[in-house]
Amino acid sequence: MKSPIANRVDTIFVHVTDLKRAVEWYGRLLGAEVKGEVQSPIYTFDMGAGRPGLTLDDHRFDDIYELKPTNHPIFNLSTSDIEAAYGHVMSIGAEIASAIRHFPDLSEFSFRDPDGNVIAICTCFS
Template sequence: MTISKVTPIINEMGTVFVHVKDLKKSVEWYSRILGFEVDLSELNSPVYDIPIQGTTGLTLDDHAFDNNFRHQPSSNPIFNLLVDDIDSAYRFIKESGAEIVREIERIGEHFAWFNFVDPDRNVLMACTC
């Protein structure tokens, strides 16, 4: 890849913000899905940083100080979560009670994905590495 224009924007992802209505409920849900423990007594609105491996962050934001905020989830995935085994991930998400909004789709032998929603109906994608 060559960069053809000079820009003050760094070509790197920072943090993805997920907008939620109930921060505690969302932190509980994401911690269950992503397999980490959280002390909910230490939870402080309006944001919670999800412990994510890698350089891109994930922050849940309940907009507690923004009276004009109206949550409008996207009908398309806002980000994807990587999985090694799509079938195992699908069963896990389904058994967790999350709603699947797009069944597993496969392209070739090694690439597959499905979509599901978080408690605020934000669409997420599980995708093979």
């Protein structure tokens, strides 16, 4: 069946309580330069050509929004060195949600951002 919805993801939304703090933290996590002025309600990190953006949203204009982080990863980031990524995440003070686990086709761990959102980092073997 043909769908009017494109088969792609344009951006991933991460809900935060303090946009400026979150942009600084995610900038350190990603090693990404913060471009332009950070203004509520959103800031989007460019994740590379052909990749979805990472949009932080503080819901400044939503009077009844309440952030409720989940206990499972909302997305994953990639690394070619899982041990170095783990050390980097620890160095920025993130709370580890699960230690590095090794599987036949990938290694991964997860951690929490300052708002409690769980993110995974994976190394995939092909």
